[in-house]
Amino acid sequence: MKILVCMKQVPDMESKFKLSPGALWYDTADLAWRMNEYDEYAVEQAVRLKEQVGSGDITVLSIGPDRIKETMKKALAMGCDRGVQVADDAAMAKDPLAIAGIIAEYARSRDFSCIFTGMQSQDRGSGQVGPLLAEMLGLPCVTTIVDFAYNAGEYLVKRELEGGVRAIVKVKGPAVFTCQLGLNTPRYPTLPNIMKAKKKELLTVPVAELQKLAGQQETTRIFFPEKKGGGLVLEGEIGALADQLIAILKDKTSVLA
Amino acid sequence: MKMLLVAEYRDGKLLGSINELLGFAAGMAAEVAVFLVGKDDTLPKFAGRLYLAEVEKHLEYNPDGHKALLLQAVEKEEPDLIVFSHSSYGWDLAPRLAFALGASQISEVVAVEGGGFIVPACNAKLRRQVKSLTKGTVLTLQVGAFPAADNSDTPPTVVPIDTDAAPLVRFQGYEAAAEGGVDLTKAGVIVSAGRGIGKPENVAIIAALAAALGGEYGASRPVVDAQWVEHNRQVGTTGQSVTPKLYVACGISGAIQHLAGMKKSEFIVAVNTDRDAPIGEIADVLVVADLKQFIPALTEKIRSL
Ligand SMILES: Cc1cc2nc3c(=O)[nH]c(=O)nc-3n(C[C@H](O)[C@H](O)[C@H](O)COP(=O)(O)OP(=O)(O)OC[C@H]3O[C@@H](n4cnc5c(N)ncnc54)[C@H](O)[C@@H]3O)c2cc1C
Numbered sequence: 001m002k003i004l005v006c007m008k009q010v011p012d013m014e015s016k017f018k019l020s021p022g023a024l025w026y027d028t029a030d031l032a033w034r035m036n037e038y039d040e041y042a043v044e045q046a047v048r049l050k051e052q053v054g055s056g057d058i059t060v061l062s063i064g065p066d067r068i069k070e071t072m073k074k075a076l077a078m079g080c081d082r083g084v085q086v087a088d089d090a091a092m093a094k095d096p097l098a099i100a101g102i103i104a105e106y107a108r109s110r111d112f113s114c115i116f117t118g119m120q121s122q123d124r125g126s127g128q129v130g131p132l133l134a135e136m137l138g139l140p141c142v143t144t145i146v147d148f149a150y151n152a153g154e155y156l157v158k159r160e161l162e163g164g165v166r167a168i169v170k171v172k173g174p175a176v177f178t179c180q181l182g183l184n185t186p187r188y189p190t191l192p193n194i195m196k197a198k199k200k201e202l203l204t205v206p207v208a209e210l211q212k213l214a215g216q217q218e219t220t221r222i223f224f225p226e227k228k229g230g231g232l233v234l235e236g237e238i239g240a241l242a243d244q245l246i247a248i249l250k251d252k253t254s255v256l257a
Numbered sequence: 258m259k260m261l262l263v264a265e266y267r268d269g270k271l272l273g274s275i276n277e278l279l280g281f282a283a284g285m286a287a288e289v290a291v292f293l294v295g296k297d298d299t300l301p302k303f304a305g306r307l308y309l310a311e312v313e314k315h316l317e318y319n320p321d322g323h324k325a326l327l328l329q330a331v332e333k334e335e336p337d338l339i340v341f342s343h344s345s346y347g348w349d350l351a352p353r354l355a356f357a358l359g360a361s362q363i364s365e366v367v368a369v370e371g372g373g374f375i376v377p378a379c380n381a382k383l384r385r386q387v388k389s390l391t392k393g394t395v396l397t398l399q400v401g402a403f404p405a406a407d408n409s410d411t412p413p414t415v416v417p418i419d420t421d422a423a424p425l426v427r428f429q430g431y432e433a434a435a436e437g438g439v440d441l442t443k444a445g446v447i448v449s450a451g452r453g454i455g456k457p458e459n460v461a462i463i464a465a466l467a468a469a470l471g472g473e474y475g476a477s478r479p480v481v482d483a484q485w486v487e488h489n490r491q492v493g494t495t496g497q498s499v500t501p502k503l504y505v506a507c508g509i510s511g512a513i514q515h516l517a518g519m520k521k522s523e524f525i526v527a528v529n530t531d532r533d534a535p536i537g538e539i540a541d542v543l544v545v546a547d548l549k550q551f552i553p554a555l556t557e558k559i560r561s562l
Contacts, residue, residue: 013380013510014531026383096352097361120348123379126364131320131352140321140425143349159318161267161345164434164488164495167318170427182482216361220373221386231537235545242555245526246562248542253524255446255470255503256562 001056002110005046005080006103006117006129008036009064009071013122024219025092026123035071038118040186041179045148046116047079048184052150057081059112063102064091069202076197077189083200088207094215096124100132101213106205107137112174114155119144119178130178141176142169146183258287261336263327265346266295266312268431274342275301276405281340281398283406285369291413292330294323300413303406306334307413314419318346318428324353325422331358333416336393343397355395362395363387367402380512381535400494401517438489439473446472446503447522449492450480451515453508453529453548457485462549463507466556472501477509493518507548511536528552 011017011031020027035043043060050056060080062068065088072083086102088094094102107115115134120127127143134141146166147158153173158166160180189197232248234241250256260282264275275291279301282289290306294315300307308330315322327350331339339354341347343365355362368375373386374396441447448467450460460474467474476486478493492499494514504522509515511527511534519525520539527540528548537543544551 011379013382014534016533017379017382019383024385026379095361097356125376125378126362127348128352128355128362128364131349132356135353135356141353142426144345158432159345159349160495161431162494164491165268166432166434168429168432169318170429171425175426181478185483216359216391217363217387217389219385220371220388222378223384223386225377225381225384225538228538231540231543233532233537233543233545235532238546238550238554241544241546241551242558245542245544245555246558249503249524249526252541253503255472256559 001050001053001113003046003049003056003058004107004112004115005039005042005058005060005075006115006133007039007043007060007062007072007075008118008121009033009062009068010036010121010123019222019224021222023093024222026222033067033071035074036118036121038120038122038179038181041181041183042116042118043075043078043080044184044186045179047187049114049150050079059084061086061103061106063088063099063207065089072202073197074189076200076202077194078187079193081200083202085202085204086207086210087204095217096126096128096132098211098213098215100129100136102207102210103129103133104136105210105212107133114173115139115176117176117178119180127178130176134176137176139174139176140171141178142171143178144180145177146180148177148183258285258338259334259336260287260289260338260340261330261334262289262291263339263341263347263350264291264293264295264301265342265344266293266317268317271295271299271301273405274344274400276408277398277400277403278340278342279303279406281403284403287338290330290334290336292327294326297415300415302408302410303413304409304411305413307415308418309415310418316424316428319424319426320350320353321425322420322422323350324357325420326418327354328357329418329420339393339395341395341397343399347397351395351397358393358395359391360393360395361389361391362397363389364397365399366396367399377513380510382533399513435488438487441473441475441490441492441497441499444473444499444501446470447475447492447499447501448472448505448507449475449477449509450486450507451477451509452479454480455549457483459549460485462552466505466552466559469556469559470503472503475499477515506536506540507552509536510534511538
């Protein structure tokens with residue numbers, strides 16, 4: 001069974017972001033990078049599927065500059081068999097259509113039985129790449145899955161709706177799934193697997209070979225949301241902070257009365 | 258300006274999200290038509306055409322069939338904007354429709370400004386202004402970002418639509434969210450644990466403060482996903498919506514899906530090491546501190562009051 005996982009490297013969301021007005025995005029200097037949280041579930045599910053069927057071949061694909069290789073190595077250490085870096089220094093300026101188009105171009109002739117993506121990225125958050133990719137390849141797609149089972153060419157998945165309700169959906173493969181938080185428990189790569197991952201194939205394909213579609217939207221401005229203010233910010237020594245907060249709670253709420 | 262708004266139907270009911278879409282359209286003085294796969298006994302109220310497909314035949318989840326139906330409505334209306342709610346139905350269907358139309362899709366719009374659409378980025382720490390380069394544009398609107406329209410008394414003009422497009426996926430029905438245990442919606446005080454608690458042992462610190470305040474403890478999603486806390490304590494769009502007198506968010510960044518479940522609390526305190534965490538935007542008080550030190554100290558002082 002051939003499986004494709006689409007993965008994105010994103011900054012740690014606790015970073016102090018600076019803007020790069022020229023690039024119309026955040027400044028990429030001095031950020032800590034990691035695997036998009038939603039994609040960790042995608043990688044894990046791919047590895048579990050391979051383990052279940054007993055054989056298989058997992059390709060993890062990621063689009064971006066050389067620094068993404070570090071994160072791809074984590075996916076390899078989690079159990080993917082090969083990495084494909086689509087080398088693109090301008091990836092962060094691309095819209096979901098252009099990104100999905102690149103992946104579709106790679107996937108089209110390769111007969112994947114199952115494709116996993118995260119339901120969205122933590123930085124852009126458009127949530128479009130998975131379903132767009134499925135449309136481009138003419139495959140069925142179920143988004144936001146929190147449960148996944150495979151049996152004899154058929155998938156039984158649950159997609160999460162508002163309020164924690166789940167919709168149960170059956171699909172015949174090949175198919176695309178976008179993974180929601182909590183789908184599984186992503187494994188931590190073990191040291192032996194990190195060592196093994198160093199020997200796995202990590203191919204680089206120039207983006208020009210795969211990009212056939214132009215984007216259809218453009219970012220025209222990047223900015224910080226206006227602080228609405230009102231809220232009080234307390235900083236200082238722990239004991240004094242606790243006293244201050246207690247005084248406020250006594251004054252503004254009835255919970256300590 | 259002409260808009261086609263996409264209403265949602267779930268478990269035999271029309272969802273209220275259509276009122277926010279109508280409010281958005283009214284704010285832009287747009288002429289509207291609405292699309293619904295539903296039933297004629299629960300129709301949205303507005304003056305205009307309603308493209309209605311039978312839910313018995315086309316099901317509540319059947320993206321390929323719904324896309325085919327939507328394409329018929331789009332062909333008849335030729336709207337400038339096709340507008341969905343950024344919901345599990347909307348973010349699933351919108352990109353498929355956009356692709357079929359060759360239109361761009363802009364996700365989770367929170368405002369309209371300067372001929373572009375404003376969307377959040379990086380867990381609401383940043384905003385982008387995005388412009389569409391295609392003739393028609395598909396939007397999904399962040400839930401709660403636009404005021405709901407007043408219900409009009411005029412019933413719509415129903416235009417029935419149908420298709421024989423075969424579904425690619427087979428919807429089997431719903432599974433209810435896990436029930437039982439604590440009912441957070443009744444708690445007067447809720448102290449919630451976020452990923453910032455670091456490890457499962459620290460749930461006890463949060464539970465102790467909740468007990469000292471005579472309340473309950475809750476959690477953000479990662480804490481529930483990691484199974485440190487049971488699901489019925491999760492606050493947010495895919496958990497509970499709560500309105501206590503006091504909500505204390507500990508080590509919670511303030512993602513929109515969490516805020517949706519607690520922003521109507523009467524008084525909100527956030528404890529976070531990150532001064533820029535988005536939770537600060539809605540908190541009445543943001544305490545910039547390490548919760549592992551601050552919460553036990555606070556609990557101690559409250560106990561000895
Ligand atoms: C469709 C959908 C539905 C969702 N539904 C929900 C939902 O119902 N409920 C929900 O909560 N989320 C939901 N989410 C997830 C949501 O987007 C966020 O990922 C989640 O809320 C983040 O949880 P968090 O704030 O605990 O973690 P993080 O975002 O990782 O934030 C951790 C915070 O802890 C702070 N911190 C770290 N260490 C310390 C310390 N020692 N002391 C103090 N502060 C510290 C950090 O500064 C940071 O702000 C949903 C997401 C999607 C896509």
